[in-house]
Amino acid sequence: MDWVINASGNRQLYCDPMTNAHRRLKLRLSDFLLCIIPMFFLICIKPDYLHAQAAKQNNNKTKKGLFSAPAQFDHRLNGAYFQWYLHDSKELIIAPGRWKKKDWLIFGGTAAATAILVFTVDKPVNDFFLEHQDSDFINGMNEVLNPFKAMTIPIFFGAVPIVYGLIAKSDRAKKVGLEVLEAQVVTSAIHYPINWIASRTRPRDGGEYNDFNWIWTKDPSEWIDVESSFPSGHAVLAFSSAAVIAAEYYEKKWVPPAIYAAASVIGVQRVAQNAHWVSDVFYGAVLGHFMTQTLVREHQKANESLKTGEPIKSTLKVYPFQYVGARGFRIVYQF
Secondary structure, three states, X not given: OEEEEEOOOOEEEEOOHHHHOOOOOOOOHHHEEEOOOOOOEEEOOOOXXXXXXXXXXXXXXXXXXXXXXXXXXXXXXXXXXXXXXXXHHHHHHHHHHHOOXXXXXXXXXXXXXXXXXXXXXXXXXXXXXXXXXXXHHHHHHHHHHOOOOOOOHHHHHHHHHHHHHHHHOOHHHHHHHHHHHHHHHHHHHHHHHHHHHHOEOOHHHOOOOOOEOOHHHOOHHHOOOOOOOOOOHHHHHHHHHHHHHHHHOOOOOOHHHHHHHHHHHHHHHHHHOOOOOHHHHHHHHHHHHHHHHXXXXXXXXXXXXXXXXXXXXXXEEEEEEEEOOEEEEEEEEEO
């Protein structure tokens, strides 16, 4: 938003949409889309918010150490790439210590939504899919999506972009593939301990919707026997991949909704196959999405710092302008 001094000397408030677009807060409830019957929320925060945040948090401090951020995240498979695994794992662990009010609201809202799904949606949706296991829709979905097993998701979402990048000589595609693979490994490393703590029984294994065998309620001799329903690993991997791709191709407006829709279909299939409850998929989707956004933001901060060589500072600029019926100067203050 700029103050404009027109030819008559009066001061006007002028809003330049191009100047303000990168500062506008993109985290809105309207970006949460309903994507499963009857309730499955598709998290689709606009990825240009990540780029604005990365620029805002950019700094030129050089840090050294095993867990420090490398100079950049690019398309090369080298020692710096694997160092990102350590750095990003550390950032995810300490991230709650830097959360602000909106972050805690998201955390609390996710916990509340998950609890609501457990007690109001899980069982009826599970019953619905059990009654329609032989339907043409379920059979067709399984036929198409069965190749997307847990261990093949990294191949489809990670290795395929790398292979394409090598063939087409696209550094951007190779970077996306490497970033997807790293995000999947790091988010999975955090996802599995949650499986162990919650130890929820899968519906196909005879579990009830409220069958959580919390680790502190079990005898230590039973700790090795882990039920792995909550959260869904497929959802974590799929939405982690979607978050990377959506952030990388944020300028193409159709990419984020398309890639998140694809990830959602994988989540729906897991419920339809009686492998997970709706709340398992919902929480896994949120987990994969937000953890990966933290990783992507770290990568963008490093790349922005390398590009500029210095932190982004507040600037005051004055431009002459001429519009229909008005002439003067436009004063822009960026911060």
